[in-house]
Amino acid sequence: xxxxxxxxxxLGRQFLGVAMITFSIFLSLIFMxxxxxxxxxxxxxxxxxxGLLFSMALLEVPRLGSRTLPFAILFGGMAAFLRLSRxxxxxxxxxxxxxxxxxxxxxxxxxxxxxxxxxxxxxxVAATMTTRFGQLESKYLEQRTSFIAVSANGLWLRxxxxxxxxxxxxxxxxxRGLKLDEVTIFLYGRSGAFLGRxxxxxxxxxxxxxxLEDVWVLxxxxxxxxxxxxxxxxxxxxxxxEESFAREESISFWELPHFINTAEAAGFSARRxxxxxxxxxxLPALLCTMVLVAAVFSMRITRMGGLLKMVIGGILSGFxxxxxxxxSLALGLSGILPTTLAAWAPSIVVMLLGLAVLFHLEDG
Numbered sequence: 001x002x003x004x005x006x007x008x009x010x011l012g013r014q015f016l017g018v019a020m021i022t023f024s025i026f027l028s029l030i031f032m033x034x035x036x037x038x039x040x041x042x043x044x045x046x047x048x049x050x051g052l053l054f055s056m057a058l059l060e061v062p063r064l065g066s067r068t069l070p071f072a073i074l075f076g077g078m079a080a081f082l083r084l085s086r087x088x089x090x091x092x093x094x095x096x097x098x099x100x101x102x103x104x105x106x107x108x109x110x111x112x113x114x115x116x117x118x119x120x121x122x123x124x125v126a127a128t129m130t131t132r133f134g135q136l137e138s139k140y141l142e143q144r145t146s147f148i149a150v151s152a153n154g155l156w157l158r159x160x161x162x163x164x165x166x167x168x169x170x171x172x173x174x175x176r177g178l179k180l181d182e183v184t185i186f187l188y189g190r191s192g193a194f195l196g197r198x199x200x201x202x203x204x205x206x207x208x209x210x211x212l213e214d215v216w217v218l219x220x221x222x223x224x225x226x227x228x229x230x231x232x233x234x235x236x237x238x239x240x241x242e243e244s245f246a247r248e249e250s251i252s253f254w255e256l257p258h259f260i261n262t263a264e265a266a267g268f269s270a271r272r273x274x275x276x277x278x279x280x281x282x283l284p285a286l287l288c289t290m291v292l293v294a295a296v297f298s299m300r301i302t303r304m305g306g307l308l309k310m311v312i313g314g315i316l317s318g319f320x321x322x323x324x325x326x327x328s329l330a331l332g333l334s335g336i337l338p339t340t341l342a343a344w345a346p347s348i349v350v351m352l353l354g355l356a357v358l359f360h361l362e363d364g
Contacts, residue, residue: 062122062130066118107294157170163189168210196220296313
């Protein structure tokens with residue numbers, strides 16, 4: 001039996017409505033939890049108002065909401081199929097010869113469209129909001145004085161020291177940022193006045209200072225001087241350098257390929273950004289996988305009964321997806337798995353499991 005366009009639109013609309021309501025509930029919960037967290041973090045910070053913390057909580061909602069979208073599709077799909085089942089619409093469709101594949105096809109199409117929309121349109125907006133949140137967090141909550149950016153002409157790093165601030169530029173660095181090549185350090189006083197510059201062939205990060213090699217020191221009020229080895233004070237640590245790099249979520253899907261190429265050219269390991277890029281590409285497939293899992297439990301409740309079984313099965317499935325995602329990410333970051341496989345593996349594994357169960361339920 002061919003599924004009519006009218007029935008397809010009805011099923012797709014039912015699924016979309018319930019899934020969006022579920023996602024809206026998730027976003028509301030995320031906002032409330034994040035607002036409480038912002039109030040806690042900003043309670044003892046000078047110059048931090050409730051309005052600022054409220055806006056910061058709003059800025060974080062898209063990033064955290066994107067992570068919960070697969071679970072919103074899962075539970076929304078289960079609720080939609082359960083609703084159709086309780087209204088006997090699923091039973092009537094099955095009796096009319098509609099197969100499970102035809103029944104879930106509209107939901108799969110809607111999930112794929114949602115995933116495409118999130119990747120191409122919602123993600124750039126969320127990235128902009130995440131970038132703004134990071135700026136406000138750094139300024140008002142963490143009060144960091146360091147900033148790191150990777151550009152086409154190398155690495156730029158701002159740091160504080162006892163005399164003021166300095167800006168470090170390096171043409172290249174190793175994968176962890178412990179050693180820089182072709183280094184120039186611009187020195188500024190506490191008032192922002194330019195004091196001079198330091199040119200070095202290499203710079204190695206040591207506890208409390210940069211160890212510079214083959215150094216020229218050019219100060220405004222002094223003659224140029226050359227040193228074989230020179231120590232320049234820094235308050236940076238390796239952890240701060242790693243934390244100061246841009247979050248994956250702060251980079252738009254459309255800008256990620258260029259950022260990855262730029263970071264690799266500067267010597268920075270872009271593996272986590274590559275995995276994130278492929279995770280975005282895999283998002284429509286992951287959402288379709290959640291629809292398959294929802295269909296598995298909706299069919300079980302139709303044939304065997306048991307709302308509690310469906311809820312428990314959905315929760316366990318969500319934990320399975322979460323566990324596989326974190327495991328795959330860890331293996332990918334460590335280099336055990338290729339970046340592409342690390343991003344796509346959770347969707348592929350859960351999709352195959354869902355298809356296998358649906359084949360068993362449908363064809364026995």
